[in-house]
Amino acid sequence: MNNKIKNFFTPAKILAIISIFCAALIAVSFFSDKLVSPLREAVSFVVIPLQRGVNGLGIGVVKSEEKRKTIEELQSYSSELEEKVASLEAQNEQLKKDNKELDDLKKLYDMDQSLADYPKVGATIIGISSQNWNESFIIDKGSQDGMEEDMNVISADGLVGIITEVHGNYSKVMTVVSDNSYVTAMDEATKDQCTVKGDISLFDKGKIRLERMKVDSKVKEGDRIVTSGISSKYLPGILIGYANEIKEDETGMSRSGYLVPAVDFDHLQNVLVITKKKQTTD
Amino acid sequence: MKRKLCELGIIILFYLLQVSLCRVIAIGGVAPNLMIVLPVLFGYFNGSKEGMYVGFCSGIMYDLFFTDLLGFTALMFTLIGFFSGMLSNRYEEGNFVIPILLTAGGVLFYEFFVFIGNFLLQNRLILPFFMTRVILPEIVYTVIAMLVLYKPLQLLNKVFDSRKRKVKDIDETIL
Known part of the structure; x- marks a missing residue:
């Protein structure tokens, strides 16, 4: 038989x-994702804890390189730092004063919802997509930690991306440099609207595309590009990067160029997830 | 059964290496595709059935965490495992030509379908760029990774095999 x-x-x-x-x-x-999600949960239940452990292996290699600074280097560095601290303390006092003033003014303009006020949760990157054209990664926080789809992910430098999938103990983040990413943005100074689009063919240059600017917009090279209030998923005012090589299009109807991301995606390790979403129901 | 479980363990180990170590050793943003090495080598060592089983499992692992369409990579890797299994009767210790060709062909086959699904269908005709900047470096890097992993996997395969050698011999005569 x-x-x-x-x-x-x-x-x-x-x-x-x-x-x-x-x-x-x-x-x-x-x-639909419903039928396969039990399988996904089951596998991730086994794999994600392992991945958290192994994560140290890969990223640890990079870290140990950094540790190899000599003592002398560090000593000279520390005396340098002491001087810096003294000058910064003085500066800080001045800033505190300025800040008070700024706060008052902000309240006046009803703009107190700056980036610093958003509730944030720290997360660690525990896996990076193995597809060579797609820049997405896995973080160690999932629905158990209150993560939700469409939450914005930032780092200390600026916008990293957005959560596209949430599972029990992990979530997937699509970065702004990913080929299928599309963000509505604006120039911080001139408020000109534009869109930021990931593009694989700019992979080597470390840039992404900056498109759809009006022909009369005054975006200049080096301008800070931030997320726009128009965007349906991204919170306003998060720095994405700096404008670069802005030119008028061949059609003469619009302007476009490149954007240098503010975040160093190659050495990203910890990110912050903003737990407030753009579309709030309250 | 034990053998299948051991292979599952190897698949998970390779997945962990893929997500952690591979990005560190990536050159110019291109990392080797370790997951594709498994169906190629196991198929080549043990025949189509084994290749398909390993291909399916590692493909599912790959899909669960990296692609949006569950089953796509599993199908591709199963096919790769099947084809490399067809060449298992030419298996010789120390012959690297066939596994190199199989790995290169496998990566090309898989990435080409990825290109069709993700770029061509969206009218992004960047095949020359994709070919030279993504697929070719990945092929070269994956082949190198395969050569490094060949001996350890062969050894593991022998360890798994020693118990079931006799049964397998009968299997092969039936096939």
Whole structure:
């Protein structure tokens, strides 16, 4: 009996069965995530804790390189720092005063919702997409930690991306440099609207695209580009990067150029997730 | 059964290496595709059935965490495992030509379909760029990774095999 079954399942037949099964899976997951999510949860339950541990392995290699600074280097650095601290303390006093003034003014303009006021949660990157054209990564916080889809992800430097998938103990983040990313943005100084688009063919230059600026917009090279209030998913006022090589398009109807991201995506390790979403129901 | 579980363990280990170590050793943003090495080598060592099983499992792992369409990579990797299994009767210790060709062909096959799905269907005709900047470096890097991993995997395969050698011999005569 056993032999009979073995004879029936020739490799070609198994291939046909698996192919049909995969086709069914593709069809199902194309339309809904519900049927496959139990499988995903089960696998991630095993793999994510392991991944957290192993994460140290990969990123640890980079870190140990950094540790190799000599003592002398550090000593000279520390005396340098002491001087800096003294001057900064003085500066800080001045800033405190200025800040008080700024706060009052902000209240006047009803703009007190700056980036610093958003509630944030720290997360660690525990895996980076293995697809060479797609810059997305996995963070160690999931729905158990209150993560939700469309939450903005930032780092100390600026906008990193947005959460596209949330699972029990991990979430997937699509970065702004990813080929399928699209962000509505504006020039911080001139308030000219534009869009920021990831593009794989600019991969080597470390830039992404800055598009759809009006022909009369005054965006200059080096201008700070921030997320716009128009965007449906991104909170306003988060720095994305700096404008670069702005030119008029061939059609003469619009201007476009490049954007140098503010975040160093190659050495990203910890990110902050803003737990406030753009569309609040309250 | 034990063998299948051991292979599952290796797949998880490779996945962990892929997400952590590979980005550190990436050159110019291109990392080797370790997951594709598994169906190629296991298929080449043990035949189509084994190749398909490993391909399917590692493909599902890959899909769960990296692609939006569950089953796509699984299908591709199963096919790769099947084809490298067809060449398993030419398996010789120390012959690297066939595994190199299989790995290169596998990466090319997989990435080309990825290109069709993600770029061509969206009318982004950047094949020359994608070919030279993503696929070719990935092929070269993956082949190098495969050569490094060849011996350890062969050894592991022998360890798994020693218990079931006799049964497998009968299997092969039936096939």
